[in-house]
Amino acid sequence: MQHKDQELRARADRAIQEYQNVVESDPYRLHYHVMPPVGLLNDPNGLIHWNGTYHLFFQWMPFRTGHGAKFWGHYTSEDLIHWKWEPIALTPSDWYDKDGCYSGSAVEDEGQLKLLYTGNVKNEQGERETYQCLATSQDGVHFSKKGVVFELPQGYTPHFRDPKVWKHDDHWYMVIGAQKEQEGTYKGCAVLCQSTDLSEWTFLGELAASGSDSVGDLGYMWECPDLFHLDGKDILLFSPQGLEPQGMKYHNVYQTGYMLGKVHLDQVHFEHGDFQELDRGFEFYAPQTTLDDKGRRILFGWVGVPDQNEESHPTRAYQWIHNMSIPRQLHVVDGQLVQTPVEEMKRLRQHNVHIPHVRLAHERKQWEDVKGQAIELLLNIEALSDDAIFEMNIRQHARFIYQSKERRLTLERHSFAHGRTESRSCRLSELKSLHLFLDTSCLEVFVNGGEEVFTSRIFPYPEEESIVFAVRGEAQIDLKKWDLQATRE
Template sequence: MAKEAFEKLFDKAAIDAKVRKGFPLRHRWHNDFHLEMPFGLVNDPNGLSWFAGKYHIFFQWNPLGVEHRHKCWGHVETEDFVHYRLPALALWPSDMHDKDGCYSGGGFVEDDALRLVYTCNCRDGKKRIPMQRIASWQPEKGIVQKDAIIIEHEPSGYTAHFRDPNRFLKDGREFLVLGAQTVEEKGRAVLYEKKAGAWQLAGEIKTDLPDFGYMWECPTFLPLAEGDVLLFSPQGLEAEEYRWQNLYQSGYIAGKFDADSLEFQHGAFHELDQGFDFYAPQAFLHEGRAILFGWMGMPDLEEEYPTREEGWLFSLTMPRELRLSDGRLFYAPLEEMKALRKGEARKFTAARTVEFGQMIAQKSEIELEILLGDAQQVHIDLAYIGAGEYVRFSYQRRTSVMTIERHGMKCGGRGVRRFRLAVRDSLKLHIYKDKTAIEVFFQDGAEAASFFVFSTQDIVPNFVISADRKLDKIEGSFWELGGFEWNER
């Protein structure tokens, strides 16, 4: 494709103008404190970084439709995760290297510049030619300037499924980690190290997962004070009763990585999120915090999302902070999310009861603690009573299993997710409900779940708790929430 054809197809001025016209988001299914676009398909968070006094959030975006084609990068920036500059097109296919899409990658600050690295998607007939390119953010123009191709092709022994570079520092050395597939169709994480100004193949990260899916996507390596963490998204895991229940998974291993031998001594692979709609997360470090965004959606299941018929698909999650303790990650919404609260908390409490109801708002935050007492089974419902629809969380004490059930909804994805959750006498949930996006943190962040709910009616659900026997006590706090505030660039 000639340069003129790229410029016509990806007209930044026209696309940015259409975005500005689309804000504020108006459809009743559009969320207010989850990052999404008025049109097109959003997926992987990319290039997460802190630069020049702002957080920069890039993300995969097809501004031309709701298919996984024409992959570009959108961009927003914020100082506090509540006030944002309007999204804009930042990176798009423009030459023969990335003519079939600008795929995922990471961001980092170097020499007082925000540098980005991404995968160029180029197809020659049925053949994929993956190349990794370095680039630079140009804030005065609001674009990503493409620089050199730093890795021209996949290494020997791997297929062309070789992508999603992300940079990290370890022991004073500079690495790129990429998701890869061996010629035997086994997922891997591959490292390149920067030496004498060039990126040189170092080898695979050596794990205890030699046969763990056919591809590992979107790796992030986090060298934390408490240990090293590798986030990645393996494809091809077979579903089990209490894990691997999504079409594709996202999770992590934690332990100690040796930069010389490339050996990673780690514990078990744990999923990052137990919900229906979470994939391809990316995290970055800033001032002692590990901050993560995920893609709220699931590839290859687009028919489950009714907004496709309205011209847009998917969101990013809220930002969450990761904390490593005893080899496990714990999750919490960023402290900045408290600024979304409108007014003081409304407290609620009840004692020795089998049922309790609480009115909430369309956009709500709920902190809930249930002292289980004699109860062996407890249900927590978001009940859209006027529509005859509901979402249910159920906890079984005997089996220590939490179930999330969407069978009660008439529109969009349904199904059930079950996972183990260690609870003694007190069940804790911290719930964020946007218009359609729901994120829940269980047991002080031991687990999290992200998913969409599309009610057929524009109504506010009731919050209902019920149990098979009397609960000792129910107590909590409820806040009505506002939304992100968007400002012109």
């Protein structure tokens, strides 16, 4: 299918050129986040640090701002902050992936960079077919497809996708997100496969599944699983679909979270704790991690959620939609996965403003130098009265509210879908700090050193740059703010 591949690449390149001026004219275009050059971006794929270069592939629809037969777009970076657009890695050009090169992962093997991904197919009857596929590259830029390496095992629906691959001892392992029908209902699960050469795979069984005694009811499909060892724990990271809201939890259409425990590969068993949400914001899904040559576990997430008001994003008028999170480093602290911005983000800082040890009592406060569209802000809470309500208003469009008595932190925003105020919340033992990254229309806030994270898109008036603080009760704060350099031309 070489001709089809070349035709799709040419069409995608023409789309980039045709809409470049329109895309770049959008006032909500981001300064330091990874975005598509045109069209729709979603799941991060194939994240790997290979031969000194970070490779970030992603699900990409270049022809419109809706979903469809996905390509794999490709960026590379030497430092995790400046990204270079590379030739398209994969196109949906073959019989086994004609309706989409779906999500997957990258590994190094025999000096080559190899991609494992899901080929999505709709047959003549409109029924879904799914295939796990392999592509290889000598230079990390140009890929040769090797075709199907694993087909759907019995007992599972064709919602069987998103392989994450790693090597342990002399074997390769692959965890896949899956769905099975059980007593008339659909249950999500993560399954495990094994190989010696990445080309022939043996199905081993289920690592964890919704409906089991150790998991309980956890949705009808698990997408984008990622299994890795960190700080003495094995972590299964995945995105279940079909969870109902419970208190402050599970208020997006679909969720992302993790379970900590110990994996027994020989027994195909995962001893684990409860499922925990990874991000409390409005838009975060399908993250993927890699281990870099510094020994860091690095994560990127998609700042979006499938089937959640995508048609209402204002950037669609400028022929693009969605972005990646900033890169985050992971740690396990006290049985919880903690996320922090990678150290490299500090290289973007300029024009530091420091306002130390400010005491606030029943007042609103605004500083002329504390504002902007692309900024980093570090707020340390040095003291807070037991009855205090602390607020931070961001560009008159989003607001963080912490209620000391209830120990509840809430993010409110004006919905871009219907204009009303909507909120997401979590409970804290106390509020110690808010570390905020604001980038025109993307907001990422790391709470208490990454104990909780809120990731969301916001679309304020472009000229509105104010940050306003308010306290009912008493507080003492230490505030640092930096403008952040743009990493795109």
